[in-house]
Amino acid sequence: MSLLVTGSIAIDSVQTPFGKSEGLLGGSASYFSYAASFFGPVRLVGAVGPDFPAEFLELLKSRDIDTSGLELRPNSKTFRWAGSYKGSMNEAVTTDLQLNVLAETPPAIPPNFRDSDFVFLANTSPTLQLDLLSQLDAPRMVVADTRDHWISETRDDFLALLKKITGLVLNDFEAKILTGLDNMVAAGQAILKLGPRFVVIKKGEHGCLLFADSKICALPAYPTSSVKDPTGAGDCFAGGMMGYLAAGEAVDFSALSKSLGFATVLASFAIEDFSLAGLQGITFEDITTRLEKFRTLSSF
Amino acid sequence: MSLLVTGSIAIDSVQTPFGKSEGLLGGSASYFSYAASFFGPVRLVGAVGPDFPAEFLELLKSRDIDTSGLELRPNSKTFRWAGSYKGSMNEAVTTDLQLNVLAETPPAIPPNFRDSDFVFLANTSPTLQLDLLSQLDAPRMVVADTRDHWISETRDDFLALLKKITGLVLNDFEAKILTGLDNMVAAGQAILKLGPRFVVIKKGEHGCLLFADSKICALPAYPTSSVKDPTGAGDCFAGGMMGYLAAGEAVDFSALSKSLGFATVLASFAIEDFSLAGLQGITFEDITTRLEKFRTLSSF
Numbered sequence: 001m002s003l004l005v006t007g008s009i010a011i012d013s014v015q016t017p018f019g020k021s022e023g024l025l026g027g028s029a030s031y032f033s034y035a036a037s038f039f040g041p042v043r044l045v046g047a048v049g050p051d052f053p054a055e056f057l058e059l060l061k062s063r064d065i066d067t068s069g070l071e072l073r074p075n076s077k078t079f080r081w082a083g084s085y086k087g088s089m090n091e092a093v094t095t096d097l098q099l100n101v102l103a104e105t106p107p108a109i110p111p112n113f114r115d116s117d118f119v120f121l122a123n124t125s126p127t128l129q130l131d132l133l134s135q136l137d138a139p140r141m142v143v144a145d146t147r148d149h150w151i152s153e154t155r156d157d158f159l160a161l162l163k164k165i166t167g168l169v170l171n172d173f174e175a176k177i178l179t180g181l182d183n184m185v186a187a188g189q190a191i192l193k194l195g196p197r198f199v200v201i202k203k204g205e206h207g208c209l210l211f212a213d214s215k216i217c218a219l220p221a222y223p224t225s226s227v228k229d230p231t232g233a234g235d236c237f238a239g240g241m242m243g244y245l246a247a248g249e250a251v252d253f254s255a256l257s258k259s260l261g262f263a264t265v266l267a268s269f270a271i272e273d274f275s276l277a278g279l280q281g282i283t284f285e286d287i288t289t290r291l292e293k294f295r296t297l298s299s300f
Numbered sequence: 301m302s303l304l305v306t307g308s309i310a311i312d313s314v315q316t317p318f319g320k321s322e323g324l325l326g327g328s329a330s331y332f333s334y335a336a337s338f339f340g341p342v343r344l345v346g347a348v349g350p351d352f353p354a355e356f357l358e359l360l361k362s363r364d365i366d367t368s369g370l371e372l373r374p375n376s377k378t379f380r381w382a383g384s385y386k387g388s389m390n391e392a393v394t395t396d397l398q399l400n401v402l403a404e405t406p407p408a409i410p411p412n413f414r415d416s417d418f419v420f421l422a423n424t425s426p427t428l429q430l431d432l433l434s435q436l437d438a439p440r441m442v443v444a445d446t447r448d449h450w451i452s453e454t455r456d457d458f459l460a461l462l463k464k465i466t467g468l469v470l471n472d473f474e475a476k477i478l479t480g481l482d483n484m485v486a487a488g489q490a491i492l493k494l495g496p497r498f499v500v501i502k503k504g505e506h507g508c509l510l511f512a513d514s515k516i517c518a519l520p521a522y523p524t525s526s527v528k529d530p531t532g533a534g535d536c537f538a539g540g541m542m543g544y545l546a547a548g549e550a551v552d553f554s555a556l557s558k559s560l561g562f563a564t565v566l567a568s569f570a571i572e573d574f575s576l577a578g579l580q581g582i583t584f585e586d587i588t589t590r591l592e593k594f595r596t597l598s599s600f
């Protein structure tokens with residue numbers, strides 16, 4: 001089944017306790033599509049400026065990623081983000097932000113992508129997410145990501161979005177902002193009542209929770225001390241999840257649970273190095289080997 | 301195999317967002333022994349004053365708990381603790397503390413308890429924990445709990461204790477204080493080098509991590525929105541863990557992992573109500589039923 005992602009393509013500079021790295025390929029759509037491409041083809045929609053390094057484009061093209069929806073805007077500049085992490089690296093502090101192309105008219109979904117079956121709307125304004133959704137024919141599954149900012153500042157649009165999507169992925173802080181609830185199980189169940197058929201609450205190093213109907217799946221994170229750069233972990237998580245689902249037949253609770261196993265593993269590889277380096281050296285066999293290891297070490 | 305617990309017996313007053321309850325049976329040894337008694341007999345060592353309500357003693361005696369090591373000191377008073385929880389209830393704020401009997405000479409381990417096979421040294425000063433340990437013949441497994449205070453204020457004694465115990469259970473904040481490490485996987489592995497054969501890091505609503513040799517087990521918490529009072533959750537967790545181990549044959553990694561499943565389930569029942577009320581209405585079958593549910597919802 002076809003899988004589409006809409007989101008940002010960025011040039012990042014990241015500082016963590018393990019070093020500083022500049023001019024990196026970043027952005028939610030980059031991370032998502034690279035992670036998802038281990039499972040099958042990915043259609044990418046985004047925009048960059050002429051400053052976007054050719055090697056980054058080549059890296060995406062070297063995967064099963066259809067970059068025909070990636071607009072190159074001659075008079076614009078690529079989105080740039082700089083951030084730093086300290087201590088347990090649970091949260092980035094943004095040190096520089098240049099929206100550039102992200103402040104312009106967003107790229108449209110190309111006609112040949114409109115029949116996409118699985119769609120991931122990476123974090124952006126819910127107004128834009130709704131607009132992107134309206135350009136699609138009849139997707140089988142639409143999953144959206146978000147940020148605390150959109151929940152609190154554009155709440156009405158966000159609530160409208162929730163009624164039109166299949167699944168929502170968000171972190172625990174965002175779930176608390178959305179529901180006002182401290183207990184994440186209560187929060188997940190409350191979000192289901194706002195529209196989506198399933199909700200995934202990401203808790204970083206503490207794993208994730210899946211809610212659908214009256215069922216819950218709770219997984220720890222893959223336990224690792226190899227954490228160099230958590231940037232993009234959430235997008236690789238979503239890429240692993242959607243990549244697995246789009247490659248399979250069923251989208252029932254069992255498939256959703258298993259997709260979170262893959263999501264966890266993709267995120268665990270991503271954080272082992274800066275930018276996409278943690279995913280570049282691995283094969284699909286490395287992923288399934290770690291999935292089995294994860295299954296063993298989270299069994300009792 | 302025989303199971304011994306040394307720890308506090310308290311009269312608690314607790315306030316949570318779900319209500320206030322006073323004059324409750326509390327203390328680490330009470331919670332531990334009640335939880336462990338679902339699996340087999342428990343030997344309890346502690347001390348109380350004449351103000352200790354007869355009904356609390358009857359409650360402990362109604363279980364398979366040997367209270368012959370519970371000293372009643374006519375001229376003393378029972379330890380009293382009052383605390384309140386807010387928001388996600390991850391941490392208690394102590395509002396009143398009357399050490400009373402805990403400030404006196406600690407109770408000795410009675411001669412008929414000295415042959416105990418499994419021993420849980422609940423949170424107290426490592427000096428006292430070492431002294432208690434020296435009163436035992438040749439325990440097969442000794443597990444200690446602790447608090448941040450003992451790690452930072454009596455570090456040398458605590459490090460000496462680590463060289464004499466089989467296992468350490470502590471929470472993530474304490475693991476960070478002990479090792480200086482933010483990453484809990486790195487912290488767990490570092491603690492193993494300090495002496496114990498295994499380490500369990502408790503993360504409250506985020507589950508737990510087990511470290512032994514080069515192996516790791518990572519479990520989520522049992523996902524529940526029924527949280528009324530988290531007091532004693534850690535001691536019920538330890539009670540479930542040690543109760544299961546003492547009732548079984550093996551103490552290998554597989555048994556330790558399974559003991560954490562039971563530990564998680566016992567803690568999940570305990571937090572559903574004030575004091576021991578969450579455990580009082582349940583049977584061993586309720587525990588195994590929830591264990592299987594937990595196994596299912598944490599599988600992928």
